[in-house]
Amino acid sequence: MDLRRIDLNLLVAFDTLMTERSVTRAAERLSIGQSAMSSTLARLRKALNDPVMVRDGRGLVPTPFAEVLAPRVRDILVEINDVLSLRETFNPGTAKxxxxxxxxxxxxxxxxxxxxxxxxxxxxxxxxxxxxxxxxxxxxxxxxxxxxxxxxxxxxxxxxxxxxxxxxxxDRLVLAVDRDHPDVADSITREQFSALPYLATSSANARSLAESQLDFLGIPHNVTITAGSLLAPFLLKGTRLVTLVVDSLGRQVAEPAGIRLLEPPPPQMQPIxxxxxxxxxxxxxxxxxxxxxxxxxxxxxxxx
Known part of the structure; x- marks a missing residue:
């Protein structure tokens, strides 16, 4: 293949298509129209002598050849970017x-x-x-x-x-409770922890690492409410709820949230x-x- 006859911008288009697996999203990513992206895909198919992307149901999937080619093209683009960046310097005081x-x-x-x-x-x-x-x-x-x-x-x-x-x-996990919790003194047993109502935390609709660890360690927890990790400490005041928070967050919000921090029930939990x-x-x-x-x-x- 004569590289002088190949538009190397096609490599950028190929990489974007392989990342997005969609002509529409690839076009949006490259700030071009969908028809222009479809024309680019046609040029890629001709240059590579391969369909590159084929329809599967309502979506597109890459061909085996395209799958093999994708990481090599990505490495080439990274190398080109590195070469073009060699003379660039970053001055934080003036950079935009x-x-x-x-x-x-x-x-x-x-x-x-x-x-x-x-x-x-x-x-x-x-x-x-x-x-x-x-x-x-x-x-x-x-x-x-x-x-x-x-x-x-x-x-x-x-x-x-x-x-x-x-x-x-x-960061380590600690137990958080209302400052005036009626049932929790300076420490908590595994039995107490499992009997009290538990406030679970989540992030992006996924269970937190705290709950995953409790399950792994076989520690029962009585989930009655679920909230985001940042909001959870502020929901404890005036309740019998207990929850697990990372120590860095707990220490910052303990005073305004009106909570106390204790060691979690045994066995020891792993840091995050x-x-x-x-x-x-x-x-x-x-x-x-x-x-x-x-x-x-x-x-x-x-x-x-």
Whole structure:
């Protein structure tokens, strides 16, 4: 194949199609019309001598050849991006950039708040878009709808191998109860815990790691209400409810929420490891490297 006769922008279109698995979404991503995207797909088919995407029911699925080609094309595009970025330098004082971070609300409050203050002084032209965790955060990162994902490593699990990751800090789970709880003194037994009404927490319609650990450890819990992790501590006052919260959040809201923090019932629960994850596309970008270093600099300040 003579590369001089090939429009290398087709590689960008191919990568977008393979990510979105939809002509309509790929067109939106590339800011072109759907008819133009369909024409681009036709050109790809001719250049590669392969259908690339075929209809399956109401959607499109890639051909086996396209599946094999996809990671190699992605690596090529990353290399091209790295080459073009070699001469770029990032000056936070003068840069005008936008970074999109996905994180749970409680991480935004307990961990990212100092970053907002730092940017105001060091990088006034840098804009942050903070998005709450979605039903499939890994997919949002894979599709490059977000630049950086802050998430417990235990949630990302085997999908972490698809991305580059860095541990930020570990946080432990603690028991939270109303400051004047009538049945809980300075400690709680497993039997007491299981008998009291339990406030479960969720994020993006998914069960929290706290409940997953309780199930794994075989500790019964009497769920009577479910709420978001940031809201949960503020629902305890004046009730017999108990819940599990991460220590960093519990310590910040204990006074205004009117709650006490205790050790959870035995056996000991495992800490939660918060990580940041990103794609190869942003690995060498000087601005993204600066942002990740900012988060690493802040991590010890909020680590439990």
């Amino acid at each position: 950039r936008t970074f999109t971070i996905m994180a749970d609300d409680y991480i935004t409050v307990t961990f990212l708040r100092p970053l907002v203050s730092r940017l105001a002084h060091e990088a006034p032209g840098v804009r942050l878009l903070l998005r709450p965790t979605s039903d499939d955060p890994a997919d949002q990162l894979r599709r490059e709808n977000v630049d950086l994902l802050l998430i417990p490593r235990e949630v990302l699990q085997h999908q972490s191998r698809d991305f580059l990751t860095q541990v930020l800090f570990k 490891t918060q990580i940041m994850a990103w794609t190869k596309r942003t690995e060498q970008d000087s601005g993204h490297r600066w942002l990740r270093q900012c988060l690493l600099d802040l991590a010890p300040e909020t680590s439990s």
